[in-house]
Amino acid sequence: EPEVTQTPSHQVTQMGQEVILRCVPISNHLYFYWYRQILGQKVEFLVSFYNNEISEKSEIFDDQFSVERPDGSNFTLKIRSTKLEDSAMYFCASTRQGVRETQYFGPGTRLLVL
Amino acid sequence: DQQVKQNSPSLSVQEGRISILNCDYTNSMFDYFLWYKKYPAEGPTFLISISSIKDKNEDGRFTVFLNKSAKHLSLHIVPSQPGDSAVYFCAAMGPGNTGKLIFGQGTTLQVKP
Numbered sequence: 001e002p003e004v005t006q007t008p009s010h011q012v013t014q015m016g017q018e019v020i021l022r023c024v025p026i027s028n029h030l031y032f033y034w035y036r037q038i039l040g041q042k043v044e045f046l047v048s049f050y051n052n053e054i055s056e057k058s059e060i061f062d063d064q065f066s067v068e069r070p071d072g073s074n075f076t077l078k079i080r081s082t083k084l085e086d087s088a089m090y091f092c093a094s095t096r097q098g099v100r101e102t103q104y105f106g107p108g109t110r111l112l113v114l
Numbered sequence: 115d116q117q118v119k120q121n122s123p124s125l126s127v128q129e130g131r132i133s134i135l136n137c138d139y140t141n142s143m144f145d146y147f148l149w150y151k152k153y154p155a156e157g158p159t160f161l162i163s164i165s166s167i168k169d170k171n172e173d174g175r176f177t178v179f180l181n182k183s184a185k186h187l188s189l190h191i192v193p194s195q196p197g198d199s200a201v202y203f204c205a206a207m208g209p210g211n212t213g214k215l216i217f218g219q220g221t222t223l224q225v226k227p
Contacts (some may be wrong), residue, residue, distance in 0.1 A: 004157070032215055043158065043203060043217040056212035091157050099213030100146055100165075105157035 001107070002026040006092050011110045013082055017049035021077045021109045023092030032075045033093040033103060034067065037061070047098075049075065082113045117141045118206050128226055133191040134191035135221050137204030140185065143205040148215070149189045150180060154203045161202075162189070194225045 005024045013019050025032055034046040048055040049067055057065075066078045075094075079086055089110050095104040119138045127133045135149075145166040150158035153184045164171040164187065171178050177190045191198055204218040 006157075028145075033215075034214060035215075040125060042219050043205075043215075045216065047215045048212045048214055056214050058209065058214075093157075100122055100207070102160045102163065103213065103215060104146070104160065107155075107157045 002106050004092055004094055006090075006106040006109050008109060009107065010112075011024075011112045012114065015084055019079050019082055019111060021079075021090050021092075021111070023075045023077070023106055024073050025094035026096070026104060027073070027077055029094035029096050031055075031095040031099060031101075031102075032067075032069070033095075034077050034090040035091045035093065036110075036112075037091070037107075038085075040086045043054055043055050045078070053095065079111075082111075084113050088110055088111045117144075118204055118218040120202075120204055120221045122221050122223075123219070124222040124224070125144065126224045127224065129196055130193045133189075133194045133198065133223055133225065134188040135191075135202050137189075137218050138185060139187075139206050141201045141206070141208065142185065143208045144216075145209055146207040147180060147187050148205045148207075149176075149180070150203045150205060152203060152220070157195050158203060173177075188206050191223075194223075194227050195227045199223055199225050 007022045032049045037043045047057045064080045089108045091108045092106045095101040129178045148163040149161040152158045162176045201220045203220045205215040
C-alpha cells in the first residue's frame with residue numbers, strides 16, 4: 001500500500017541553524033500539508049500546498065518557514081533559523097484529488113533544537 | 115485555539131466491550147470530521163470520516179455519530195480489541211478549500227485483555 005515517507009526520522013540542530021525536512025507524498029496525490037505536534041500538545045496545522053502554491057498557512061508559519069516542491073516527488077519544509085520552540089514532531093500529509101478527502105500522514109520527523 | 119475538544123484524556127475498557135470516544139466542536143462552519151488513531155513514534159492513521167450532511171457513518175467495528183445541533187461527535191468501537199489501544203484524535207475541517215484540519219487534544223484508549 002502506498003504511503004507517505006519522511007526523512008530524517010530524527011534531527012538535532014543548534015538554535016539559529018537552518019533545517020530542511022523532507023517528505024515524499026503518495027505518488028498520485030496533488031494536495032500536500034505540514035503539521036506539527038509539540039510534545040504533549042495537539043497536532044497543529046502549519047500549511048497546505050496545491051499546484052505549487054500555498055493555499056493556507058497558520059500563524060505559526062511565519063517568515064522563518066517555507067515549503068517547496070522541488071521536483072515531482074519531494075515536498076520540503078524549511079526552517080531558516082530554528083528556535084528552541086520549534087522542537088516538535090513534524091508530519092507531512094497528502095490527499096489525492098481534493099481537500100475533502102482523507103489526509104494520509106507520514107511517520108513524522110522529530111526535530112530537537114538545542 | 116479550542117475549537118475542537120476531546121475532554122477525556124484517557125479511557126480504559128475491557129476487551130470485547132464498546133469504546134466510546136467523544137469530541138465537541140465550537141465552530142458551526144465545520145462540515146467534515148475525521149477520526150485518526152496514533153501509535154507512539156508514528157504518524158496519525160485515518161480511521162473514519164463523516165460529512166455534516168450525515169449523522170452516522172459505519173466501517174466495520176468503527177461507527178462515527180454526528181450531532182450537529184449539539185456540535186458533538188463520537189466514535190464507537192465494537193468490539194474493542196487490545197490492538198485498538200492508541201491515542202485517538204478527532205479532527206474537523208471548515209468549508210474553505212484548503213484542507214486545513216483542526217485537531218482535538220486526543221484521547222488515550224487502553225483496551226485490557
